[in-house]
Amino acid sequence: MNACSLQIDQLSLGYRTQSGQVLPVVRAVSLTLGAGETLGLVGESGCGKSTLGMALLGHLRSGNALLGGRVLVGGADVFQLERGALARLRGQQVAFVPQNASQALTPTMRLGAQATEALTLHLGMDLVAAQRQVLDLFERLRLPQAAALLRRYPHELSGGQQQRVVLAMALVRRPAWLILDEPTTGLDVITQAHVLQLLQTITREQGTGMLYISHDLEVVAQVSARVAVMYAGELVEVAPVAMLFADPNHPYTSGLLAALPHVSGQRLPAPIPGQPPALHEISPTCAFAPRCSFVTRQCHAHAPPLGPSAGPLGLAEPLLPGTVPAASIHLVRCHHAQHVATVRSSARANGAGPPALPPSSQTATHEPLLVLHEVRVSYARPSLIERVRRIPAAPATVDNLSLVVHRGETLALVGESGSGKTTLLRAIAGLKAVEAGRMSFGATDLMRSVDQRPHEVRRAIQIVFQNPDASLNPRQTIAQILAQPLRLYFGLTSARCRERAGALLERVRLAPYYLERFPGQLSGGEKQRVAIARAFAAEPELVLCDEVISALDVSVQSAVLELLNALQAEQRVAYLFITHNLAVVRAIADRVAVLYHGRLCEVGPVAGLAEPPWHPYTATLLGATGVLAAATRPMLARDRADPAPPARGCPFQRRCPHHLGPICDEESPPWQELVTGRRICCHLKL
């Protein structure tokens, strides 16, 4: 391990378009990191974070060009290195962990061979020693059956495990610097909490420096000492974590912080209006000015410099060129930084800010709309031999699930990936057949398949999918997309369809000229708005929302939540809102149901979630979301893969920190009702 500093000096990177134009991606970024320092790099997508991260390894993606500046690792400019020296740099000094682990691993190579390759190749270690080191790290990262894992192929692992393997591959070389590009974005909250914790421990031990790239300020705050906020290719604010959270000086940072939904918060998160500029739209003066509420004429006339903040901890005298900024300096790029800081602190003192969240939707009623009674959905299809020999079928994906959605309310369904949330949603939509149990909607029984349901029921139940890229037909214009439900349910003529489509766009706050566009020309948040408009075109009574904001940027997420709330108030629609994020639940839901392996653990009003007791699984989820103080955070008793629900007893038995004994393994836990109206399914005495 060779500790060394990392210095980025006036680095400018560009993207060369097909017409030969060079557009700026990273603009004169300067950062100095001492050996072992941890820095979080934050910003919305398209702000140049990943391009900057790759450049630290001396790598430019195709189309990217170095326009100026240097990156010095231990004093050597990475862009001047010879082939061999560059390979040594990447092998020994700077390691990169990409966002998508499944694509980072070679599918046809055993994990052992992949992980030891770097050690044998770069450090000349012999295979046995290399394997011992990899194994050691696998165990420390709490990968199950580490020894057997060496002989496995990547596809045999879950996403969380793959990510840990990639992390182990980077750490095993004991690099001086670790560049992580959104390494936990694809993981669910519990696995993410684990990975972040381990990452912190191991890097601290090894003295590894970290550059952690993410769009999620909360995650960054957990692992890094300093944070740099990037916007349109520039650094707009650099400060120690605590200082940045307490006293953000740049309007963009302040906006990012306000956009975070928070479980304990009583306020609706506030979106940042607009979206980051496209590369050819970046203004030469202040790039954030078009979205800024503090904008003045000065902002359009002069580019603000990156200077020390005016706050109490900023520097009084200007920085001399060439001096190394110390780790505690607060830098900001804004003409009105001081003003922003004072407005914010006085707003906090007055308790103003984004609108206070109503205790629950005013539209919520107690009239049942959707009733599920002991519903079972299964993907297992026993083969002929299994049926003949009477081998018991695998436990169903969703089992014994009873749930009521009331007219006009929002019920959040929470659970990790693979907990059967989406399966249940598809069953309700009639896309996946229910095996047992009953579903009714209003006064009518819900048929198993959408084809058998009456027209009226089909119209009343609508779905909004997770990924708007996939749920909108790329070859249809927005007008055509919105016309389909209108034509189907109301038999409107083309002219009337167009008229209504325009009105629908207005309701989701999109301008009428979007009608002629294709989905590919819209941003993620805009596409999701169109998908929501399509659902509301049917004038539904129940909208099934499948992780509708998890594919969107933080700054856009809150705007979509706000839109859903507003539409609900207008139309008294009920939402069944699926999410893995408890923080989002607080901002939108009236009641919450927690699902583990397709079995309910807990149901009740959202307000009650703030206080114990919880179901052990709910407590784990809350802990992973960062709501509970770190000391009281319960961790999973056994961090092992739990791929299939158990045949008997409590679904959470294998990972429960409060496991009581045989009773949990054998008997289904009883439902216990609390005074707050919450119901918990557990053997524990609450």
Next chain:
Amino acid sequence: MLGLLFLAVHLLLAALSPLVVPYDPVAFAGGAAFAPPSAAHLFGTDNLGRDVFTRTLLGGRVALLITLAGIGLAVAWGGLLGMVLGLVGGWLDEALMRLVDAMLAIPETIFLLLIAGIVGTDHVVLILALGFLYGVGVIRIARTATLTLVAQDFVLAARARGEHQHTIVLRELLPNVLDMLLVEGALRWSWMLLAFSALSFLGFGVAPPTPDWGVMIAQNRSTFGIAPWATLFPSAAIGSLIIGINLFVGVLAKAIGLDRVDGITV
């Protein structure tokens, strides 16, 4: 744009050539056989002393007409059946696709010769035979494209709305498969042209005195040493048409808005 030019010239000539050709294509042109290119006979004359220029200009008419009708038929039925099979799946899909596999294992020319031998070489028969045969390959392409689409949420969304199968095929699937079908169709058109020329060459396509590139090559290939022009010019005509079609495919993809859909502004 070059492709469009080639294609436009070919189609224009096919349409207008009867009005402009200098000689009767089937009669002796008054000069000697095997005369080299000259001012009177731009492309020379063939083994029977007919004007090669005239015959080359006219020689694409029948082939173009038959193959255009044939490829239209092939893309229409192959594409539609492929999309339907990809959408409904199940045993019908399984059974028909195995049949398609079996069909694709037999060389097309043999099939065509078989049909021509049994039913005859009437133009309508040829169009139906070519359309049927080349549509089999299109089924596979359309079905594969559809399979990746039906797994996507927008098709799921349409099913959840309760749309009819034909609405899903025509509104959701077709716009996404259309570009591939057009490109595939244009490509297969060039293959079909070659196959048709081969049929003529073998004597099953266009009957002799009618000018046709395949027939011209067949009749003059034995005398290539004496009069290469009689073979080279019709060959060049076929070649330029095929190249034109292939270049045109690229222009086509752009014109139907592939670039717009992908969000790239040109």
